[in-house]
Amino acid sequence: MNISPSPLTDTGKALLRLNLIAIALLWLYPLLTYSQLPETVPTHFGAGGEPDRFGSREELLILPAVFSIAPAIILIITKLRFTLINRYPxxxxxxxxxxxxxxxxxxxxxxxxxxxxxxxxxxSLILSAGFLGMEYAIFHATLSGELPLLFYIILIFVIAAPLFIFFLYLSMISAQMSREIGE
Incomplete structure (x- = not known):
């Protein structure tokens, strides 16, 4: 079966634009706050939120690169969605x-x-928002010397919420599709 390509819905286009903004913010925030960081910063925190390893502030610049990987892959898959579905279902x-x-x-x-x-x-958008929150918490922790409680809340949110919302939304769309075919 070959499915002809068509543009994203208005909702899809809005989500795509928001994803691009979120990825830009993942890079912009560290670049804007970088000069405020001391030369040596905590680069790892133990379970209690206390720093247990220190390093150069340049090490923190890996965060936007790592946090951008999953959203970027999702955007690429979205761009290639019809090719993937038609050639590699x-x-x-x-x-x-x-x-x-x-x-x-x-x-x-x-x-x-x-x-x-x-x-x-x-x-992808929820992941990016969660990653941005984690980035903020990590940069805040480098200045204050300990991870804020916000980091742990966001960490749980980044893991649980996206999957719950994803499957809920997917279920809703599946139900709509079933109604269209009369099942």
Whole structure:
């Protein structure tokens, strides 16, 4: 089955733009605060939030690079979504999508591909926001000498919330698709 490409929905386009802004902020924040950091900063914190390793402030510049990897990969996959679905469907593992896409009228299939990528873009945005919060907490900790409680809250949020929201959104879209095909 070959699905003709079509542009993202308005929601998808907005999520894409917000993702680009979030990735830019992941880089902008450290660059703007870098000059405020002392030459030697805590680079690792123990479970109690106390620093247990110190290093050069340049080491902190790896954070935006590391935190940008997952969102950037998601944006690339989104850009290549139709190529991946048409040529390598095994890479896009969405069982509910593949069970139902053949039942959708051909002219509506690209719409549903785009709808299924909305939660993927939302996941990326939530991850980026969480990473930005972690970045803030880490930079704050380098100045104060201990990780704030905010870091641990964000860490839990970055792990749990994106997955919960992703699967909830995916479930909602699957239900809408099922209604369209009359199941």
């Amino acid at each position: 095994q890479f896009i593992n969405l069982p509910a999508f593949y069970m139902n896409i053949g039942k959708i009228r051909e002219e509506r299939r690209s719409y549903w591909v785009n709808r299924y990528f909305e939660p993927v873009l939302l996941l």
